[in-house]
Amino acid sequence: MRKIALILVTVALISPFGATRSMAGEADVVTVEVAASPADPGMFRFSVTVRHGDTGWEHYADGWEVVATEGRVLGRRELLHPHVGEQPFTRGADIRIPPEIGQVTVRAHDNVHGLGGRVVSVAVPHGG
Numbered sequence: 452m453r454k455i456a457l458i459l460v461t462v463a464l465i466s467p468f469g470a471t472r473s474m475a476g477e478a479d480v481v482t483v484e485v486a487a488s489p490a491d492p493g494m495f496r497f498s499v500t501v502r503h504g505d506t507g508w509e510h511y512a513d514g515w516e517v518v519a520t521e522g523r524v525l526g527r528r529e530l531l532h533p534h535v536g537e538q539p540f541t542r543g544a545d546i547r548i549p550p551e552i553g554q555v556t557v558r559a560h561d562n563v564h565g566l567g568g569r570v571v572s573v574a575v576p577h578g579g
Contacts, residue, residue, distance in 0.1 A: 475504035477567035478512040478559035481539050487576050493547050495575060499528065501559045502539035503568075511535075515559045517546050525555065548575050 481500040488494040503512035511533035517525045526546030534540045548555065558570040 475506050475510045475561070475563070477564045478503040478515075478561040479569035480515065480557050480559050480571045481569070482541075483557045483571045483573045485573055485576060487578075488545065493550065494545055495548050496543055496545055497526075497528075497557065498541055498543045499557055499559075500539050500541040501530075503534075503559065503561055505533040505535045505538070507533050507535060510563045511561060512559055513562045515542075515557060517548075518556045518558060519552050520554060520556070525552070548577075550577055553577065 479502045481502050483500075484498040486496045486498075488496065497517060499515050501512050501515060505511040512530055514527055514529045516527040519525055525548060526544060528542055528544040530542065552575060554572055554574055556570050556572045558566055559568055560566050561568075
């Protein structure tokens with residue numbers, strides 16, 4: 452019985468499906484740029500660069516979110532498809548940030564591991 456279990460574990464580790472899923476790892480935020488909207492005080496444009504070893508629909512970075520220091524999610528950007536041949540990639544979103552929040556953290560999400568990987572904290576440029 453022990454031999455069968457060892458064989459199953461070995462096959463899972465070396466099979467293309469198992470190896471691909473584990474090799475993709477967690478989604479990392481590489482860079483974040485934040486710009487205040489001149490037309491709408493409190494609204495900010497976030498341009499976020501994400502790196503993840505997307506392998507296709509079975510494992511890809513499916514979003515990123517902006518979080519206040521106390522953990523409240525202020526906004527999300529859903530990523531609707533894998534970016535297999537486009538790494539790293541940058542996507543933007545307009546997110547409203549209350550004036551009392553001076554710093555946020557951006558974290559990425561993938562459809563296998565959830566949240567994880569590298570996060571980036573940035574100052575929010577209230578007042579221009």
